Amino acid sequence: MPASTPTLMNDRRLETIIGRLLQIGVLVAATTVLAGGILYLVQSHSGRVDYRSFAPGSPHLLLLSGIVRSSIHFESLGLIQFGLLLLIATPVARVALAVIGFALERDRLYTVVSLIVLLILAFSLIYVT
Amino acid sequence: MTALDFTGAVWILSFLAGFLGALTGLGGGVVVIPALTLALGVNIKYAIGASLVSVIATSSGAAAAYVREGFSNIRIGMFLEIATTLGAILGAFLAGRVGTHALAIIFGLVLIPAAIQSFRGTGSSDQPVASDALARRLRLGSSYPVDRKLQEYGVRNVPAGFGLMFGAGTLSGLLGIGSGAVKVIAMDRVMRIPFKVSTTTSNFMIGVTAAASAGIYLSRGFIDPRVAMPVMLGVLAGALLGAKVLVHAPVRMLRIVFSIVILALAIEMIVNGITGRI
Numbered sequence: 001m002p003a004s005t006p007t008l009m010n011d012r013r014l015e016t017i018i019g020r021l022l023q024i025g026v027l028v029a030a031t032t033v034l035a036g037g038i039l040y041l042v043q044s045h046s047g048r049v050d051y052r053s054f055a056p057g058s059p060h061l062l063l064l065s066g067i068v069r070s071s072i073h074f075e076s077l078g079l080i081q082f083g084l085l086l087l088i089a090t091p092v093a094r095v096a097l098a099v100i101g102f103a104l105e106r107d108r109l110y111t112v113v114s115l116i117v118l119l120i121l122a123f124s125l126i127y128v129t
Numbered sequence: 130m131t132a133l134d135f136t137g138a139v140w141i142l143s144f145l146a147g148f149l150g151a152l153t154g155l156g157g158g159v160v161v162i163p164a165l166t167l168a169l170g171v172n173i174k175y176a177i178g179a180s181l182v183s184v185i186a187t188s189s190g191a192a193a194a195y196v197r198e199g200f201s202n203i204r205i206g207m208f209l210e211i212a213t214t215l216g217a218i219l220g221a222f223l224a225g226r227v228g229t230h231a232l233a234i235i236f237g238l239v240l241i242p243a244a245i246q247s248f249r250g251t252g253s254s255d256q257p258v259a260s261d262a263l264a265r266r267l268r269l270g271s272s273y274p275v276d277r278k279l280q281e282y283g284v285r286n287v288p289a290g291f292g293l294m295f296g297a298g299t300l301s302g303l304l305g306i307g308s309g310a311v312k313v314i315a316m317d318r319v320m321r322i323p324f325k326v327s328t329t330t331s332n333f334m335i336g337v338t339a340a341a342s343a344g345i346y347l348s349r350g351f352i353d354p355r356v357a358m359p360v361m362l363g364v365l366a367g368a369l370l371g372a373k374v375l376v377h378a379p380v381r382m383l384r385i386v387f388s389i390v391i392l393a394l395a396i397e398m399i400v401n402g403i404t405g406r407i
Contacts, residue, residue: 012199023189033361033362036354046131049132052171084182084357085347088343088344110207110208117207120214120341124217128348
């Protein structure tokens, strides 16, 4: 975009910022998952595992409140789930930033487009709360 | 199997899947799911949940690199994400209803066009087109670097591309894969967007699409931390290494080998689904 554009933001800058944010988010999430994973292996490395049949686990690993509670208590599986929630949040943050970025570009059409995507994501995340 | 053996085996398989997925552009999910179900006897629903998580990790992790190259188009991506996220929610609901045998068969059937796409490698045409009326109103056209010059390109057939993207999102939500192959076909073949722009924008979109089904997956228990942990860490590490060596790799050769492997896995999944062993 030419330098004469009077807006604070342009597509290129917006994408660079978003890309960096995503990388940091993935790094933090992966570190959290790794910490939980090490804790899990230290505590139950020789336990028998079998994942042949599917059974939804206990609610403290399925819903946001339970995951946060068990990760605060440094329970290994809760910590892993918390890291995975952080990971799921990175693309959501990406869309939220795009809403702000397009608004700064004064691009009404794409502010609305990214708001719609954000609302769809919010709808699906309601299931975790 | 002990927890340590299982975690180690899953990590190694996921690392290989992420590495090959990055080199060939197909993503790790298409290999991780059959590897977990066929080799380690993991229920396909856990495999799908873990794969979906790894799809988000690789998409978000690689985003910065793609932006630097200046190929991805955030407007096309954001606009089409309306379709993919809606599809992903539908797919995630369906995944809860469909039985494991059927999931295995559908997965195998979806792998076959992905293998063919990987075999072909390049896009249909890199000759840019002019935007049609709707694409102009949506301001989807842009430019991308070709030989250090900026090449303008337009976009066509927006409604057909949008519809195909809804299908790609549904498959992603149903099977826990990025369904990058369908996304690229929709942009490159149908909407006539240059191949480089299509592949990088597709990668950008995959994470957002997967996030739309992740909440539903999590609440349904598809994402088991003990399975998802080694899958996510393995695929991510493999994908990052794959992206590093991509420049020097014999990509054409790899693509051919990879498509044969995928085709074999597809048949194996279909056969196992029909005989009820998955």
